[in-house]
Amino acid sequence: MPGASNAESGTDDGSPFPLVLPSEAELAALKRWKRQHWVEFALLALARGGIEAVRIEDLARRSDRTPGSFYSHLPNRDVLLSAMAEDWLRRKLAQVEWVHDHLRRTGRFTLSGILQDAAEHRAGRWTGRSGSELELAMRIWAHRDSRALRVVRQVDALRISAAREMVRAEYPEARHSTEIGLLLNWILAGRHIVFLDPAEPLLPAKGNEAAELLLEIARADAGPGRAAPGLPRKLAARRRRT
Numbered sequence: 001m002p003g004a005s006n007a008e009s010g011t012d013d014g015s016p017f018p019l020v021l022p023s024e025a026e027l028a029a030l031k032r033w034k035r036q037h038w039v040e041f042a043l044l045a046l047a048r049g050g051i052e053a054v055r056i057e058d059l060a061r062r063s064d065r066t067p068g069s070f071y072s073h074l075p076n077r078d079v080l081l082s083a084m085a086e087d088w089l090r091r092k093l094a095q096v097e098w099v100h101d102h103l104r105r106t107g108r109f110t111l112s113g114i115l116q117d118a119a120e121h122r123a124g125r126w127t128g129r130s131g132s133e134l135e136l137a138m139r140i141w142a143h144r145d146s147r148a149l150r151v152v153r154q155v156d157a158l159r160i161s162a163a164r165e166m167v168r169a170e171y172p173e174a175r176h177s178t179e180i181g182l183l184l185n186w187i188l189a190g191r192h193i194v195f196l197d198p199a200e201p202l203l204p205a206k207g208n209e210a211a212e213l214l215l216e217i218a219r220a221d222a223g224p225g226r227a228a229p230g231l232p233r234k235l236a237a238r239r240r241r242t
Contacts, residue, residue: 018098019091021134024062033065035073039083046084047134051141054081082147088138089151096155100162110170111184111218114163115211118188159185171222180218187214 027033027041041063045053056077060067074080103109108117142148163181167174174180187210 018094021091028063033063033069033073035083036087038070038073039080039087042080042084043088043134046137046141050137051081051145054084056080081145085145085147085151088134089154092135092151092155093158096158096162103166109162109166111166111180112170112215114166114184114188115215119211156185159189167218171218173222174218176221180214180221183214183217187211 021040021043024041024044027037027044030037033041038059041059042054045059045062054077056067056070060070074083100109103114103117106113106117108114138148139152142152160178160181163184164177165181166184167177167180171177
């Protein structure tokens with residue numbers, strides 16, 4: 001994405017984040033639009049104003065093009081919505097795989113590795129910090145449209161599967177790697193999809209405490225004599241004193 005730092009859109013060695021949406025300005029600079037450009041412009045509208053902003057007349061007006069141009073590429077709004085869901089899925093799966101490959105290359109495809117990556121202000125790579133508004137809009141849309149729900153579930157499944165692998169890589173004896181992987185995904189994804197203020201620290205003090213607690217739970221779950229993860233002794237003792 002133009003103007004995005006490597007921390008958001010690439011690795012520290014400059015490897016590009018894949019399949020980032022073009023900006024409205026980049027699309028506007030194109031003389032002729034193809035079907036894909038209408039889909040991309042609609043995704044930008046979704047991120048900006050939710051699914052209600054994806055109206056053919058509004059898209060044509062904002063893009064300074066005619067509705068006839070739209071209909072020469074797509075027969076109706078319903079086909080556009082289906083194309084949007086598929087395009088978002090294609091981009092997001094490629095980006096999720098890119099993140100996982102980067103973590104493997106850097107030796108951080110473990111529970112503590114991804115948390116260390118997050119603590120060093122690169123947590124946005126888990127979800128693609130620059131695309132958080134669009135993912136939030138997709139999740140809101142998914143509450144009312146089965147197409148959006150299906151693709152969001154596919155992305156979640158891939159992230160959670162990788163999170164579980166990270167737990168097992170570091171704690172192969174963990175009894176609840178899936179549950180801990182869920183918590184890991186919620187800590188990382190929630191910070192960048194729910195909290196969208198770009199001035200907000202990526203993993204502030206409370207986020208660090210949550211990460212430390214997650215590591216303690218994983219250690220306890222992998223340890224002998226523990227049937228299920230529970231409060232670490234240190235935290236439990238602290239709560240008894242308060």
